[in-house]
Amino acid sequence: MRFSGLRVLKEGLTGNKGWQPHWRDPEPKPAYDMIIIGGGGHGLATAYYLAREHGLTNVAVLEKGYIGGGNVGRNTTIVRANYFLPGNSEFYSHSLRLWEGLEQELNYNVMHSQRGLINLFHSDGQRDAFARRGNAMINQGDDAELLDRDGVRRHLPYLDFDNARFPIYGGLYHPRGGTARHDAVAWGYARGADQRGVDLIQNCEVTGIDIEQGRVTGVQTTRGAIRAKKVGIVVAGRSGQVAAMAGMRLPIESHILQAFVTEGLKPCIDHVVSFGMGHFYISQSDKGGLVFGGDLDFYASYAQRGNMPMMEHVMEAGMTLMPMIGKARVLRSWGGIMDMTPDGSPVIDKAPVEGLYLNCGWCYGGFKAVPGSGYSFAHLMATDRPHAPAAGFRLDRFQTGRGLMDEEGTGSQHNLH
Amino acid sequence: MRISCPICGERDRREFYYQGAAVALDRPAPDAAAQAWDDYLHNRDNPAGPVREMWHHEAGCGAWLVVTRDTVTHEMLASDLASRVQEAGS
Numbered sequence: 001m002r003f004s005g006l007r008v009l010k011e012g013l014t015g016n017k018g019w020q021p022h023w024r025d026p027e028p029k030p031a032y033d034m035i036i037i038g039g040g041g042h043g044l045a046t047a048y049y050l051a052r053e054h055g056l057t058n059v060a061v062l063e064k065g066y067i068g069g070g071n072v073g074r075n076t077t078i079v080r081a082n083y084f085l086p087g088n089s090e091f092y093s094h095s096l097r098l099w100e101g102l103e104q105e106l107n108y109n110v111m112h113s114q115r116g117l118i119n120l121f122h123s124d125g126q127r128d129a130f131a132r133r134g135n136a137m138i139n140q141g142d143d144a145e146l147l148d149r150d151g152v153r154r155h156l157p158y159l160d161f162d163n164a165r166f167p168i169y170g171g172l173y174h175p176r177g178g179t180a181r182h183d184a185v186a187w188g189y190a191r192g193a194d195q196r197g198v199d200l201i202q203n204c205e206v207t208g209i210d211i212e213q214g215r216v217t218g219v220q221t222t223r224g225a226i227r228a229k230k231v232g233i234v235v236a237g238r239s240g241q242v243a244a245m246a247g248m249r250l251p252i253e254s255h256i257l258q259a260f261v262t263e264g265l266k267p268c269i270d271h272v273v274s275f276g277m278g279h280f281y282i283s284q285s286d287k288g289g290l291v292f293g294g295d296l297d298f299y300a301s302y303a304q305r306g307n308m309p310m311m312e313h314v315m316e317a318g319m320t321l322m323p324m325i326g327k328a329r330v331l332r333s334w335g336g337i338m339d340m341t342p343d344g345s346p347v348i349d350k351a352p353v354e355g356l357y358l359n360c361g362w363c364y365g366g367f368k369a370v371p372g373s374g375y376s377f378a379h380l381m382a383t384d385r386p387h388a389p390a391a392g393f394r395l396d397r398f399q400t401g402r403g404l405m406d407e408e409g410t411g412s413q414h415n416l417h
Numbered sequence: 418m419r420i421s422c423p424i425c426g427e428r429d430r431r432e433f434y435y436q437g438a439a440v441a442l443d444r445p446a447p448d449a450a451a452q453a454w455d456d457y458l459h460n461r462d463n464p465a466g467p468v469r470e471m472w473h474h475e476a477g478c479g480a481w482l483v484v485t486r487d488t489v490t491h492e493m494l495a496s497d498l499a500s501r502v503q504e505a506g507s
Contacts, residue, residue, distance in 0.1 A: 240463030251459035
């Protein structure tokens with residue numbers, strides 16, 4: 001089934017009776033060539049690119065819940081490529097290019113909206129750092145424009161420019177940054193993988209990883225044992241538990257990150273705005289809700305909910321930056337489980353066990369990485385060679401100290417990112 | 418979330434700095450193998466359930482605490498002074 005404007009019109013005029021389920025609901029087979037543990041954005045994208053780029057379709061994605069029920073449906077939907085460090089820059093640049101062709105590629109409306117992202121700065125020193133970051137982005141082939149105060153005012157007239165503590169000096173504008181409909185990204189990749197023959201198996205929790213003589217031979221699940229020659233672990237905040245099934249301890253601590261949504265409002269915030277000094281960022285969803293968040297609560301957690309001090313902090317920062325949002329009522333808030341690494345950058349690498357592959361450590365920035373991560377992880381699993389843009393995401397960088405990617409420059413230590 | 422300080426009693430979480438899993442109680446010897454240091458600095462059990470953590474009562478009495486906390490419910494199960502835990506040899 002292909003989607004088109006004509007199809008929507010036809011279905012609209014005939015009672016919407018012709019729509020089909022977007023993917024099958026198959027029983028697990030006894031064996032596959034490859035198993036992807038985790039049916040989130042990264043796992044589904046991996047399965048899609050395994051089929052699309054490498055012709056590998058005897059693949060199963062095992063999801064303990066339902067497709068789109070994890071972090072891919074619980075984030076703040078921001079898509080950008082404004083990284084600074086080599087290793088990160090080329091990866092996110094590649095990912096953004098994949099985003100830009102994604103809807104045509106998947107024949108699926110993921111509502112990718114390149115509305116522009118503005119990172120604000122509040123001092124001369126910060127301006128220098130942002131100018132440097134913008135130059136790194138331009139050198140990478142992406143877009144960046146340094147805005148002065150009036151430049152920011154043209155885009156965001158509603159900010160409090162003369163705040164006593166954080167007066168706005170300007171911003172780094174990334175016009176190709178924006179947002180996307182998070183669920184649709186999962187659904188689009190799920191549909192694309194399913195159409196190419198990948199089995200998406202929901203309500204199937206992996207309970208063990210079978211290893212014989214240092215080689216993966218399959219997995220145990222709540223729906224029986226499934227054999228496979230290669231197994232990829234793509235389970236975000238649960239990486240520690242799944243890796244433990246293979247006898248591994250990972251450089252990951254799972255933390256809580258909260259997000260908030262207000263009641264629906266008429267369009268008022270046209271960009272993604274980030275206020276780094278206040279640990280606050282905001283955009284407006286297509287439904288009209290203001291979607292905003294801040295920093296981690298800064299303690300390990302699997303609760304999927306946070307505590308009041310960080311809520312207060314985020315609301316204060318929002319009011320500091322744009323007092324106009326004070327009358328909007330918050331409808332809901334939630335927390336996601338973030339797989340935090342010591343240096344704040346991810347891992348796409350082989351595990352020490354033969355046939356086992358790791359894709360984890362996306363910290364609080366996994367959503368924008370979905371296409372690039374799936375593409376690079378599929379490349380690694382299919383060819384056993386790292387994909388060039390993701391070659392820096394090595395697991396051993398922590399032990400050796402070579403190639404650490406500490407984008408914030410705070411140090412490679414667990415409680416600093 | 419409130420944390421029980423053995424010196425000050427139960428206090429708001431905001432008074433405390435979180436360091437992480439209580440690995441500092443078992444620091445490797447300076448000449449230990451690279452793997453031991455990697456485990457100590459980077460690798461974590463990261464359990465969903467009770468975990469022993471180091472918290473610093475920085476806006477209170479300044480004591481370092483070992484807090485046992487459930488990462489699924491945020492329930493505080495136990496807390497003690499890090500110095501006392503270290504002396505007891507655990």
